[in-house]
Amino acid sequence: MRTTLSQEANHFRRFLPASGIRRIFDRAKEIEASGCPVLHLEIGRPDYSQPFGAVQSAQEAMDAGLVHYIANRGLPELREAMAEDIHASAGIDFDPGTEIIVTTGASEALSMVALALLGPGDEVIIPEPAWSHYRAVVQMAGATTVALSLAGAGRGFVLDPEELAKVITDKTRMIVLNTPGNPSGAVQPPDVLREVARLAMKHGIFVFSDEVYKDFVYEGEHVSIGAFMADSDRFIYVNSLSKSYAMTGWRIGYVAARAEVSDALNRIHQYLTVCGVAFAQKGAVQALRGPRRQEYLAGMRKAFQDRRRIWQDAWADCSGFQCAAPGGAFYLFPRIDYRDMNAREFCNFMLDEHQVAMVPGDVFGDAYDHHVRISFGRDLSTQEAAAERLIGVINAG
Numbered sequence: 001m002r003t004t005l006s007q008e009a010n011h012f013r014r015f016l017p018a019s020g021i022r023r024i025f026d027r028a029k030e031i032e033a034s035g036c037p038v039l040h041l042e043i044g045r046p047d048y049s050q051p052f053g054a055v056q057s058a059q060e061a062m063d064a065g066l067v068h069y070i071a072n073r074g075l076p077e078l079r080e081a082m083a084e085d086i087h088a089s090a091g092i093d094f095d096p097g098t099e100i101i102v103t104t105g106a107s108e109a110l111s112m113v114a115l116a117l118l119g120p121g122d123e124v125i126i127p128e129p130a131w132s133h134y135r136a137v138v139q140m141a142g143a144t145t146v147a148l149s150l151a152g153a154g155r156g157f158v159l160d161p162e163e164l165a166k167v168i169t170d171k172t173r174m175i176v177l178n179t180p181g182n183p184s185g186a187v188q189p190p191d192v193l194r195e196v197a198r199l200a201m202k203h204g205i206f207v208f209s210d211e212v213y214k215d216f217v218y219e220g221e222h223v224s225i226g227a228f229m230a231d232s233d234r235f236i237y238v239n240s241l242s243k244s245y246a247m248t249g250w251r252i253g254y255v256a257a258r259a260e261v262s263d264a265l266n267r268i269h270q271y272l273t274v275c276g277v278a279f280a281q282k283g284a285v286q287a288l289r290g291p292r293r294q295e296y297l298a299g300m301r302k303a304f305q306d307r308r309r310i311w312q313d314a315w316a317d318c319s320g321f322q323c324a325a326p327g328g329a330f331y332l333f334p335r336i337d338y339r340d341m342n343a344r345e346f347c348n349f350m351l352d353e354h355q356v357a358m359v360p361g362d363v364f365g366d367a368y369d370h371h372v373r374i375s376f377g378r379d380l381s382t383q384e385a386a387a388e389r390l391i392g393v394i395n396a397g
């Protein structure tokens, strides 16, 4: 007998649950609509200004008629600027003509990689806690996710290559790496990256390296795993202008890989979106090459550091809020001990009773049902008010 539409819809809801971050955001909006302001710590969006000249450049391009289809891979000058950026931050050279594609955000790059390289029978190792899209998209491609928990004793969400080696099988097709990471803010150190690269190359496994937070490293410099896989055709570099340039709505991402892989990705891209938004790409060139770029990035990094400091001071004497200071990105991922509540109960309670919106940790991995993700993307005064309210509630027990 044929399944009914409602059976199919139920199957789909189970298979692909709605985004846990959106669920909280929508609930927060409902509360706001009823006249109660909410402190937003749930959305991973920097509240910073647009980079100098980017808006003007996109507007001029639109006026000048850059409103039609462009090359599938994107504007050549943008790909060149991206190649320069990858060279500067990861020390690897990619050919803008054959190895770089401008995508509709890093999100499209993830879908392209999954559709081009994954299928039933393939396993993808995802160190958790992790951005929830990885799991969803890998499963949409029919492949199997293998969670590698980073919850292990006292490592501050740093990957243990020995644990990684234990979950590699002959079906492992890809490892996802995201440093600095969402939601933990953890920065994977160079010796770990070197070892992950060695294992990947030894077993012929792709490394999907999501570096969207590379410009937010608070101690030392960002190191890409690509530095240890420069000539390997198994390395896939993904980035975006969403976080570094506060351009989430522009939907500009990029994926770089050796030519054969890049060609496969481009074929998927042609059928998914044809090309990215033409005039937005002109503005993106300005963001990447603008004269005040370094100043802009340093300013944003400093703003995040100040917000991080607010939280560190606030949680110093709070035993119910256990957190490692994040080395990068703009998130905290504390374990919360409050009246035997799990993360969902605690997040609902804080939103409904105290108007503070946060994301429950189990959205980022099953092992984290007592953690919450706090984004410090919003301004300093939001962080001050939220830290006082949240820590006050936990301390009052």
Ligand code: PLP
Pocket (backbone or CB within 6 Å): 044, 104, 105, 106, 107, 108, 131, 178, 181, 182, 210, 212, 239, 240, 241, 242, 248, 252, 253
């Ligand atoms: N990768 C990570 C780790 C993220 O946290 C996010 C957004 O939150 C993205 C990718 C999505 O980036 P984009 O806006 O470029 O699609």
